[in-house]
Amino acid sequence: MVRILLLIFTLLLVFKASAQQEEERIFFTEALAVHLPKYEKKAKDAYFYRDFERGRELFDSLVNFQLSGSYMDNFKFFTLKGKITSLYEFKKPLYLITYATWCVTSKGEIPALNELAKKYSAQINFVVLFWDDQKAAKEAARAYNKAITVVYVDELQNKNPFVISILKHSLGLPTTFLLDGNKKILNIRRGVTHYYGKSFEESLDANYNSIYDGIANHLLGIKGYDLPASPVASN
Incomplete structure (x- = not known):
């Protein structure tokens, strides 16, 4: 009987702690x-x-x-097939980039992201979110590796107007969110900028190193990782 009471008491404490944690989120x-x-x-x-x-x-x-x-809000968006899904359906740590199809990326950004997504897709969900319609998102998706999930939000159809407005219009585009498996924000980053005169190899290296820095420090838990002195991307 004592053991049963202790078990019940322990469960109550765990439930209370969990409830308090949820309330403080x-x-x-x-x-x-x-x-x-x-x-x-x-x-x-x-x-x-x-x-x-x-x-x-x-x-x-x-x-x-x-x-x-x-914690990132559980907002909804569309897959390229037009199916409604939500952020919390991705269970692994999440590398989320919010974009618009009119954004001009540096020439090494997408190749660097593709390369890293191929390496780490088993551990991390890579998601690119376009603020645009289905046709434009499908066209933009052709540049991305299949290890990257491309989704879109058509603001004329979205079901979370406040969340969408905050996400799209507050921090600028593109913006990258690094989230753990519970959708806790570990870091928020902006893309690499450099002079247009850089070669493709230099741009690829700069983007690869910057993206991997975020992945290593936040999503893979490699503590104390520093950007390498020399390029690490394969050209």
């Missing part, structure tokens, strides 16, 4: 709604005066101190 839209206005004001001033370093510092501060640790 802060979602991305909530965190952003609180902290975005102050960030936008400071960032607008920084970019007005062409202080790009200050702009990057403000973005990193917003991510590191206000958004990381929140």
